[in-house]
Amino acid sequence: MKALVTGGAGFIGSHLVDKLLEQGHHVICLDNFDPYYDPKIKRENIRHRLDTDNFELVEGDILDKTLLKKIIHDDGIDYIFHNAAQAGIRVSVENPIKPHDINTTGTLNILETSLDSDVKKIINASSSSVYGKAEYLPFDEVHPKTPVSPYGVSKLAAEHYCRVFNEVYGLKTTSLRLFTVYGPRMRPDLAISIFTRRALNNETIEIFGDGNKTRDFTYIDDVVEANMKAIGKGDGEAYNIGSGKRISVIELAEKIIDITQSNPKIIFTDPRKGDAEHTWANIEKAKKELDWEPKYDIHTGLKKYVEYVQRRT
Numbered sequence: 001m002k003a004l005v006t007g008g009a010g011f012i013g014s015h016l017v018d019k020l021l022e023q024g025h026h027v028i029c030l031d032n033f034d035p036y037y038d039p040k041i042k043r044e045n046i047r048h049r050l051d052t053d054n055f056e057l058v059e060g061d062i063l064d065k066t067l068l069k070k071i072i073h074d075d076g077i078d079y080i081f082h083n084a085a086q087a088g089i090r091v092s093v094e095n096p097i098k099p100h101d102i103n104t105t106g107t108l109n110i111l112e113t114s115l116d117s118d119v120k121k122i123i124n125a126s127s128s129s130v131y132g133k134a135e136y137l138p139f140d141e142v143h144p145k146t147p148v149s150p151y152g153v154s155k156l157a158a159e160h161y162c163r164v165f166n167e168v169y170g171l172k173t174t175s176l177r178l179f180t181v182y183g184p185r186m187r188p189d190l191a192i193s194i195f196t197r198r199a200l201n202n203e204t205i206e207i208f209g210d211g212n213k214t215r216d217f218t219y220i221d222d223v224v225e226a227n228m229k230a231i232g233k234g235d236g237e238a239y240n241i242g243s244g245k246r247i248s249v250i251e252l253a254e255k256i257i258d259i260t261q262s263n264p265k266i267i268f269t270d271p272r273k274g275d276a277e278h279t280w281a282n283i284e285k286a287k288k289e290l291d292w293e294p295k296y297d298i299h300t301g302l303k304k305y306v307e308y309v310q311r312r313t
């Protein structure tokens, strides 16, 4: 298979690159090394692949349709794992145009360019942020979609484009609604990486709000596996990909403190705009239709992640 991983130097994308290369596929990684967080981290994520046979790095933008056409058509891409995005809730609150451009228009570019090509399927990284306000929990896939951030809106629109291109043009797509993903190489702006860094340095951990917001955290290996399962299943559908369990932010901080055997102070500050109150995935649809099941609970995943951070410091 010839695979294109957009955002392939990012957290999730770089793990997909690794998995696909390990399986013997040819992989093109398209990434513009956006400075949202330090691009050196992204270069490091794929550095070990630069000399790997079957790996090609293209530094470029999904908003560049000429480049997309060249890669998708001329290079004969079979599968696209679409992960390039402006992630992050807060940045979307500060600047709603950027996530719209990259996440919505960028996804539309990928879809449109894939028409009349050899592309057999696009697996789109969507987000639990499409749900927003919880009318009931856990969220199943038919739960109303009321995003509470511009980021959530941009991901929901992208997901709709994927579904519509499947229905109207027969281009196979599956969207995976990822619930906060963590693990090695995770983004430095996410709570688990911030709390872990702070705990290991015995620095104060800052919690936005009262700590009672709950989150379903998903270990990176489970997300990679869900992408692999979606290659041959779930056309035109969207699936929740989460652990199926949730914990509160304060419990998360306490778990990290316990695992790191540290003793940092915890302080509570103002809640941030755009953050959902709760996320919690009902994963029955993915279990049944993708034959996928998470292998990591939060404790096992956090231990692995903390070990990874400790090895690197």
Ligand SMILES: NC(=O)c1ccc[n+]([C@@H]2O[C@H](COP(=O)([O-])OP(=O)(O)OC[C@H]3O[C@@H](n4cnc5c(N)ncnc54)[C@H](O)[C@@H]3O)[C@@H](O)[C@H]2O)c1
Binding pocket: 006, 007, 008, 009, 010, 011, 012, 013, 030, 031, 032, 033, 034, 035, 042, 060, 061, 062, 063, 082, 083, 084, 085, 086, 087, 102, 106, 125, 126, 127, 128, 177, 178, 179, 180, 181, 182, 187
């Ligand atoms: N990490 C999570 O918790 C999480 C949860 C839900 C959904 N997602 C989705 O998963 C995908 C990957 O997220 P991540 O956490 O790995 O983020 P990330 O920021 O680490 O990776 C995204 C990559 O896309 C690249 N990129 C950004 N704009 C681009 C553009 N215009 N053209 C080409 N490349 C571009 C960035 O440089 C980056 O390397 C995103 O679509 C995100 O919305 C992530």
